[in-house]
Amino acid sequence: MKRNSRLSLALHTLSHMAGNPEKMRTSADIADHAGTNPVVVRRVLGRLREAGLLTSEKGHAGGWQLARAPEAITLADVYLALDERLVASDENADAPACSVEHALHKRVSSVLEDVERSLVQKLGETSISEVRGN
Amino acid sequence: MKRNSRLSLALHTLSHMAGNPEKMRTSADIADHAGTNPVVVRRVLGRLREAGLLTSEKGHAGGWQLARAPEAITLADVYLALDERLVASDENADAPACSVEHALHKRVSSVLEDVERSLVQKLGETSISEVRGN
DNA sequence: ATACACGCAACACATAATGTTACGTGATGC
């Protein structure tokens, strides 16, 4: 796979699960579908579980399930769960000495934050069930 | 610096230049302000020149200048010049064998493309002179 | 008790971004 594959993997998996929310799926099955490794799947899906989008069960009949109705899971939920922060960045960069530069830095960060918010809002308009085509 | 610093560096530099468009700036000066290396600056600014946002002059009194009025350069111009493609991704991933998966894959890509377009549109609403505060 | 599936740590590997050095080319000023 390549860069930004976490969001892609999460979206594919959730959309797929939306087609049959009752079914319990193992990370091995999901990994096969996605062409990757069960551990990678658990890593990504673990974040979604922390965000309350998925539940996981150990043991014999264990696996993964949606934590709520697919209509109630938006792309923004997924994006935020993965904590990617696509456009906003370098908030922790060392502050420039020059005060003019410092002010400019804050302006740039502010604009990027605004763009990020806009992105999240756009993502919030679509649910994973819509992605699937329902 | 850290990841995604190209967009940040480009935005800072252009916004700074917008404050005095006539002034010729060397990559060494810019690198000092940005806390990076002249070669890195030339790499990033080279892309902006290819996109027609900047001009560069070699030689004794050489350096960088805006190619047009700062009001006429939007964040979308900068973003597209850098060819980053933040949200849309893995268009070149190997197509899944299962036809259902293939259809889902196209749906996901389509949604992400839509989000990307929305992002560019949002970026197009702000010019670099607005970032600076004019 | 056994099999199964997640949780997690540790490590190797690949890729990309960035920092750095070096050298070539073009333009200016003497």
Place this chain on the structure above:
DNA sequence: GCATCACGTAACATTATGTGTTGCGTGTAT
């Protein structure tokens, strides 16, 4: 003409990040 300055570019090291893989522990159902 020559020295100087600044960009253009290649080459390489360094770092960061993501991904793949193995191994082992823990919990659960049969």
